[in-house]
Amino acid sequence: MDKPFCTNCTKKLPRLMKLGEDITLRGLEIGVLTMKKGEVARFIFSPNYAYGQQGCLPLIPPNATVLFEVELIDFLDSADSDTFFALTAEQQDAFPLQKVLKVADVEREFGNYLFRKQCFEGAKDRYKRAYSILGRSPSSEAELCQIDASKLPVLLNLSITYLKLECPARALMYGEKALEIDKRNVKALFRCGQACLCMTEYEKARDFLIRAQHIEPFNHDINNELKKLASCYKDYLDKEKKMCCRMLATLNSSS
Template identity: 35%
Template structure:
């Protein structure tokens, strides 16, 4: 445990003298605790490190503490064995929220997420007796969902960040924090167009937020790089039809976005050149292209008066029709 945080129930602390000292300490307090043998390891000691009848000096800092009874009640174990009244449940969930915030301040996002999700598990399904209780429930749920989404962003869980943020938006569709974290989570998943929509909506509600502006700028940069990469790969594919690695990479880049404007221009240019060729000339679109590309090729061929047929092993072939 030297120089490392350690978490334990007070009743599980093996050294009685240390446990008694901890009971007198406040959060953030540091202390040196001198423990006599009868309150430590006694006559036998703890071989090989601690000899018998040893007086031990502990240096300890109390980083944080929670009420264990409240923690048990939050899991549904009530003191009297009956159902927990909503005001008591709300109080316990608010305490969990506060504890989670303390972890967040120390950037312990995994521990914070445990606090928020524990409170959400109980509060989300709690029964309220009137509109006043329901309002309080929704207010706290909104905070918990937003903070849980934040923790998921910081721990690299994009899909969970989006799920929590969307639940917050069901309570308050114009909550800027929820919109922002939903956008960040979607960006983490590669859903760039949807992420941009959420972030732009957040920006309209809070145009001065530097965090939102930074995310939008970063997102625009990513999308621009993807378009440039897609365009370059497409050009190489037309020149090197057997370059499978480039084709597969282009396919991966195209899956989420359909057919970009640059890609449309390249396909149109290639088909227009084909139209100027002799009857029977053809241009296949196979490895690396997606269904969206194939649909677009069919549409352009129809407009240009070119023929277009599906290929047995996948893809399409554009061709110049015989003169009638």
């Protein structure tokens, strides 16, 4: 059995990949609730708590009693998050800042989990929920610093997720928001450069990437992106030149 990553400790629904199917077993739903992080346990499930009368052919016959060995590697506690989103807008504003930051962090971790699974739409939605939570007005400079510290990784995650979703304008927008918090953030500069390159805004792309390179001159990804930019820009100039030549040839023939 694959080792599960449980994404909700209040339910801890392990998702098992068997024969290409996504299966939730009732026995595992109950069993995992009894486990602690890092624990390894063995469970014997009767058919009613496993694959039932149909089984899961060809590996598991009908009415099979099964043995599972489970290691609970990690899970995310969504209790505070669930409580927060059940509140009214006024109640959310009165929610203690430290709990708000924790809820935002949980939402970001959910997004990270989905991103690693290449579920980019789902990851984007989680990151946007986290970002919306952090939109509250700070009551002091110290609170502003804490909120910005939580916002920055969310904005960076939104930027790269929108690049994966082939929405470079959105990726640029969130990258620039990250730069408003930290103007020397290399990841933000790099992602803004990538987004501009996707939109064929070569001068802006070069500006962002050169700024990133000045901070990390030996960064392999930045240097490769600058090479890619140079190649794309050369191709663009060659096409422009050919188009101008064709236009001049047409004008000359007409005259």
